[in-house]
Amino acid sequence: MPSLGADMAAGRLLQWLKSPGDQVKRGDIIAEVDTDKGVIEIEVFTEGTVSKLLAQEGDRVPVGTVLALITGAAAAVEEGKTPAPDTHPPAERRVIRASPVAKRFAAERGLDLADVKGTGPDGAITLADVEALTSRLPPAPSSEEETGGRLRRAIAAAMARSKREIPHYYLGTTIDLGPAVGWLSDRNRDRPPAERVLLGVLQLKAVALALREFPDLNAWWVEDRAVPKEGIHVGLAVALRGGGVVAPAVRSTDRLSLDDLMRAVRSLVDRARSGGLRSSELADATITVTSLGERGVDAVVGVIYPPQVALVGFGRPAQRPWVVSGQVVPRPVVTATLSGDHRASDGHRGALFLARVEEMLQEPGKL
DSSP: OOOOSTTOOEEEEEEESOOTTOEEOTTOEEEEEEETTEEEEEEOOSOEEEEEEOSOTTOEEETTOOOEEEETHHHHHHTTSSOOOOOOOOOOOOOOOBOHHHHHHHHHTTOOGGGOOOOSGGGOBOHHHHHHHHHHSOOOOOHHHHHHHHHHHHHHHHHHHHHHHOOEEEEEEEEEOHHHHHHHHHHHTTSOGGGOOOHHHHHHHHHHHHHTTOTTTSEEEETTEEEEOSSOOEEEOEEOTTSOEEOOEETTGGGSOHHHHHHHHHHHHHHHHHTOOBHHHHHOOSEEEEEOGGGTOSOOOOOOOTTBOEEEEEOOOEEEEEEETTEEEEEEEEEEEEEEETTTOOHHHHHHHHHHHHHHHTOGGGO
16 A cells, blocks of 8 residues: 555545466556545556455555565566665554445445444354444535545645644745746647637746756655656646646656647646545645636745655746836746755755746746
């Protein structure tokens, strides 16, 4: 069971999508898990044959618990065919005896069979036992209310941990968007709406390219030290219709063309709001970018999402008086901010990073 957030303790296995004997490869979806962020697709990070499923549908599984055994994975790693997956020692699990119909009934209602006392042979849980438990529970909230409430609690826990453990520092700068807006207008002029690139994608790409020069901001804080990440996977903060925010990652953001990045962002936002995100997209972000410009705010000063060590915020682009070649003229400008972890970087490095983002937005044709 992968960790899909700083404070995730467990997930409920909803459905196996592979069976013993099935061949799998890196990137295949093996299961669906219900978490505080909604239903997430769990990916395979190696290749081989599924030999055994160790968790049952409906089980609440702690993070780090082995879900399935895949034979041939070790050999593939040794031969250099696939990277070694993160491994965790198997967690001790209580064996729960229950009839198939009782398991299905509990899974459909999100009930943990560990809370049910069985009255069947040898203490096995029957359908009547599960029905008796549901009769004592308060009415369940709607699906949307339940998901929104759990997500709010998860966000609150993560942000409380962040403010408690991370010594934040904050920087801000105002960036002239004239070159970027003009370049985008020319580029999008003859394109249909579905093929146009938005300003936010330019900002995302500028951040990703700047991170190549500032690896101390593209890192995770692990065991009292900052560990720079090899890939630049920028997490994009997405507001959900039912309330709450998730920040799935655009993998290899710095290597995508603007058109590919625009398509990736559209897909990520659509799937975040419809419940179709993959586990790697929630677990792999190396930094987060949040933009509240469309909400009408001039600036956003964010809270770092652990184990990341930085967050970049963009406010609302707006026309402001600006000095160009000694003349005061109206220009579109935006306030960009950086929230940094003082254990991993400092204000000097953060200021240089923001300056590099600004420089890149002055030459949008190079993004």
